[in-house]
Amino acid sequence: MPSRISDDVHQKQLDLYTIKELPESHAWRSSLDHDYQCNDSLESIPVIDLNDEKFAIENIGHACKTWGAFQIINHNISQRLLDNMEEAGKRLFSLPMQQKLKAARSADGIAGYGVARISSFFSKLMWSEGFTIVGSPFDHARQLWPHDYKKFCDVIEEYEKEMEKLAGRLMWLMLGSLGISKDDMKWACCGPRGECSALQLNSYPACPDPDRAMGLAAHTDSTILTILHQNNTSGLQVFKEGNGWVTVPPLSGALVINVGDLLHILSNGLYPSVLHRAVVNRTRHRLSVAYLYGPPSGVKISPLSKLVDQGHPPLYRSVTWSEYLGTKAKHFDKALSSFQLCAPRIGFANPKDRNSVQVG
Numbered sequence: 493m494p495s496r497i498s499d500d501v502h503q504k505q506l507d508l509y510t511i512k513e514l515p516e517s518h519a520w521r522s523s524l525d526h527d528y529q530c531n532d533s534l535e536s537i538p539v540i541d542l543n544d545e546k547f548a549i550e551n552i553g554h555a556c557k558t559w560g561a562f563q564i565i566n567h568n569i570s571q572r573l574l575d576n577m578e579e580a581g582k583r584l585f586s587l588p589m590q591q592k593l594k595a596a597r598s599a600d601g602i603a604g605y606g607v608a609r610i611s612s613f614f615s616k617l618m619w620s621e622g623f624t625i626v627g628s629p630f631d632h633a634r635q636l637w638p639h640d641y642k643k644f645c646d647v648i649e650e651y652e653k654e655m656e657k658l659a660g661r662l663m664w665l666m667l668g669s670l671g672i673s674k675d676d677m678k679w680a681c682c683g684p685r686g687e688c689s690a691l692q693l694n695s696y697p698a699c700p701d702p703d704r705a706m707g708l709a710a711h712t713d714s715t716i717l718t719i720l721h722q723n724n725t726s727g728l729q730v731f732k733e734g735n736g737w738v739t740v741p742p743l744s745g746a747l748v749i750n751v752g753d754l755l756h757i758l759s760n761g762l763y764p765s766v767l768h769r770a771v772v773n774r775t776r777h778r779l780s781v782a783y784l785y786g787p788p789s790g791v792k793i794s795p796l797s798k799l800v801d802q803g804h805p806p807l808y809r810s811v812t813w814s815e816y817l818g819t820k821a822k823h824f825d826k827a828l829s830s831f832q833l834c835a836p837r838i839g840f841a842n843p844k845d846r847n848s849v850q851v852g
């Protein structure tokens with residue numbers, strides 16, 4: 493599947509809030525298309541209470557192997573901060589289009605306002621808009637609110653600080669259940685982290701024809717792990733082998749954790765990165781905030797030596813975070829398999845098949 497499509501339709505951000513009928517440019521399928529259906533009758537991702545650390549370690553390991561995702565409660569991020577973050581997102585996306593475009597992401601840049609970065613791989617446009625922050629939000633915030641940027645910056649900075657702490661804690665819990673300790677991964681506990689994570693704000697306006705539209709197309713995150721906060725409107729779905737697409741119901745105050753491609757590599761395929769997407773809604777506006785957690789940029793990521801032996805050869809060659817992001821931007825769903833060393837053993841899903849995405 494997707495090869496990069498480079499025409500300027502992707503640079504054009506329509507004002508989705510005012511459109512009364514789904515334009516052809518945003519129609520991903522006919523309403524009879526059954527591939528799109530999701531299977532919610534069965535089960536969804538586990539909900540894990542971080543207050544009970546012993547239980548948490550066991551349950552997290554199981555969730556990472558079977559789902560690649562789970563929700564957490566009692567994570568110590570205050571409801572006040574989650575509410576403030578949601579409010580900041582709403583303030584941003586409700587600005588007039590010409591104002592938002594002042595902070596537009598540049599053609600080769602990462603940070604700023606615009607359509608999803610993966611849009612260039614699809615012939616149809618997604619029913620969403622995004623704003624990506626790497627490090628300080630200051631420059632863009634000043635363009636958006638020349639006289640009143642401080643409020644936005646303060647919330648973002650506090651959110652990034654708290655998320656970094658939580659992401660570090662989660663990484664050790666996830667690796668802890670594979671028997672990995674801080675001694676096995678020294679780069680992760682020492683030294684400055686610098687700009688090795690990003691904050692992605694996603695807005696999905698109410699959509700006149702949600703069954704034919706797509707909020708955010710199926711993808712895996714390039715991260716070690718992602719912490720996602722969704723407002724009280726559902727839309728996130730994860731793909732599970734055997735179950736198909738499963739909705740992740742919004743739980744007030746809970747956060748969703750996704751296994752990303754770099755943890756897939758570190759764990760030598762034991763924790764497969766989760767394929768997920770966002771669908772849209774006829775009446776409600778949906779907002780999500782993803783904290784994308786990566787390693788310090790110069791560190792080489794490869795399967796952890798404790799997880800490799802004669803019977804379990806390393807499945808991936810080493811790669812840095814910035815090299816991986818570059819490969820993802822160029823090759824999208826082929827990125828992970830392009831770092832693969834040998835064919836996985838029977839029983840492993842082939843990442844190439846797992847990540848294939850259908851359009852149209």
Ligand SMILES: C=C1C[C@]23C[C@H]1CC[C@H]2[C@@]12CCC[C@@](C)(C(=O)O1)[C@H]2[C@@H]3C(=O)O
Nearest residue numbers: 608609610690692711713714715784820
């Ligand atoms: C740190 C990251 C991770 C990025 C790129 C960069 C900033 C924006 C992130 C996302 C967020 C939305 C899905 C994704 C697939 C996208 O299009 O932009 C992500 C991508 C990745 O996981 O590769």
Ligand SMILES: O=C(O)CCC(=O)C(=O)O
Nearest residue numbers: 692694722728770780782
């Ligand atoms: O909006 C969502 O629930 C998903 C967002 C997402 O996958 C991302 O930002 O990477």
Ligand SMILES: [Fe+2]
Nearest residue numbers: 711712713768
């Ligand atoms: Fe994602």
